Amino acid sequence: MPLKHLSEYRDKELARKLIDAIRSVSRKPARFMEVCGTHTVSIFRSGIRQVIPNQLQLISGPGCPVCVTATEDIDKAIKLAQMPGVMITTFGDLIRVPGSRTSLQQERAGGAEVRIVYSTFDALKLAREHPEKKVVFLAIGFETTAPTIAAAVLEAARTDLTNFYILTAHKLLPPALAALLGLGELDLQGFIYPGHVTTIIGTAAYEEVARSYGIPGVVCGFEPVDILETILLLVEQVEKNEARVEIQYKRGATAEGNVKAREILNQVFEPCSAVWRGLGPIPESGLTLRRDFRRFAAEDVFDLQVPPAQDHPGCGCGEVLRGIKAPPDCALFRKVCTPDRPIGPCMVSTEGTCAAYFRYHS
Numbered sequence: 191m192p193l194k195h196l197s198e199y200r201d202k203e204l205a206r207k208l209i210d211a212i213r214s215v216s217r218k219p220a221r222f223m224e225v226c227g228t229h230t231v232s233i234f235r236s237g238i239r240q241v242i243p244n245q246l247q248l249i250s251g252p253g254c255p256v257c258v259t260a261t262e263d264i265d266k267a268i269k270l271a272q273m274p275g276v277m278i279t280t281f282g283d284l285i286r287v288p289g290s291r292t293s294l295q296q297e298r299a300g301g302a303e304v305r306i307v308y309s310t311f312d313a314l315k316l317a318r319e320h321p322e323k324k325v326v327f328l329a330i331g332f333e334t335t336a337p338t339i340a341a342a343v344l345e346a347a348r349t350d351l352t353n354f355y356i357l358t359a360h361k362l363l364p365p366a367l368a369a370l371l372g373l374g375e376l377d378l379q380g381f382i383y384p385g386h387v388t389t390i391i392g393t394a395a396y397e398e399v400a401r402s403y404g405i406p407g408v409v410c411g412f413e414p415v416d417i418l419e420t421i422l423l424l425v426e427q428v429e430k431n432e433a434r435v436e437i438q439y440k441r442g443a444t445a446e447g448n449v450k451a452r453e454i455l456n457q458v459f460e461p462c463s464a465v466w467r468g469l470g471p472i473p474e475s476g477l478t479l480r481r482d483f484r485r486f487a488a489e490d491v492f493d494l495q496v497p498p499a500q501d502h503p504g505c506g507c508g509e510v511l512r513g514i515k516a517p518p519d520c521a522l523f524r525k526v527c528t529p530d531r532p533i534g535p536c537m538v539s540t541e542g543t544c545a546a547y548f549r550y551h552s
Contacts, residue, residue: 226384227254227541234550236414261499310342340458364395365475385439392447468508507534
């Protein structure tokens with residue numbers, strides 16, 4: 191079978207060899223979950239689902255940081271935006287995510303000061319330039335972005351910046367994987383692990399998943415050939431009844447991860463319980479500022495009490511993030527929920543599964 195989009199493959203010959211090898215080795219049915227939104231998009235764009243054997247199934251998991259952010263956290267950000275003298279700074283995708291009643295984009299259209307930034311240090315710069323404003327950065331993301339935000343907090347402390355705050359909604363991936371498997375909803379034979387998160391945390395947490403649940407995993411790069419090689423490595427383990435953690439993304443990830451980045455992260459943050467969209471509260475799956483840095487915690491400075499969150503009753507984002515529903519199974523997909531009029535975050539984010547299905551899945 192020809193590749194769907196040959197232009198997506200920098201090394202077309204290697205891609206063909208990997209596809210042939212997967213077809214040659216694969217005999218057992220297997221379901222592999224990618225837990226990275228960038229992998230989801232790459233898989234769709236390059237047509238990987240169409241070139242692997244029918245007995246192999248790829249499903250998407252809770253790998254989009256915008257998508258797993260709970261509606262309650264969005265509502266808190268919106269409440270902040272409605273306060274006089276507050277400037278909200280955030281990464282771009284988040285402003286379009288619907289809260290219970292409105293969104294940051296709608297609030298900005300109504301006059302709220304909501305700025306899109308490319309890094310936390312841009313938010314620090316805005317705080318210095320606007321001492322009359324209380325500048326709040328919406329801190330979302332997995333272990334990849336958390337160290338950079340920790341570094342910004344350290345800089346704010348070093349320079350005694352008094353008008354800079356963060357609203358923390360960080361998520362830690364390994365506890366979510368354990369919670370996902372603990373629900374018993376999925377029959378999985380392998381995980382495609384995110385290369386960028388692993389560059390920070392290493393592989394120890396994945397090895398615990400392999401030991402406890404007997405599910406192999408491979409840390410994967412982001413090129414289509416990386417994903418094909420990862421699928422081959424998983425298939426080889428499945429065929430041998432093995433459950434190990436391997437690193438395909440050796441040019442970026444190591445077993446020990448980035449010790450310095452973790453030191454900075456742990457200096458500023460400590461684990462806490464966090465609410466995940468679709469998964470609910472998960473112990474030790476979020477980050478909160480340590481005591482020495484609480485003066486930067488928005489929840490300690492502002493009244494962020496909000497009414498109970500209300501999601502759209504027909505939105506299937508929660509089930510999509512748990513891997514038990516594909517976007518076309520949602521009654522709103524394409525009919526009501528589109529990238530121009532998103533009902534849920536999985537259609538908003540560029541890493542969202544619904545957005546990827548909408549754009550690439552016929």
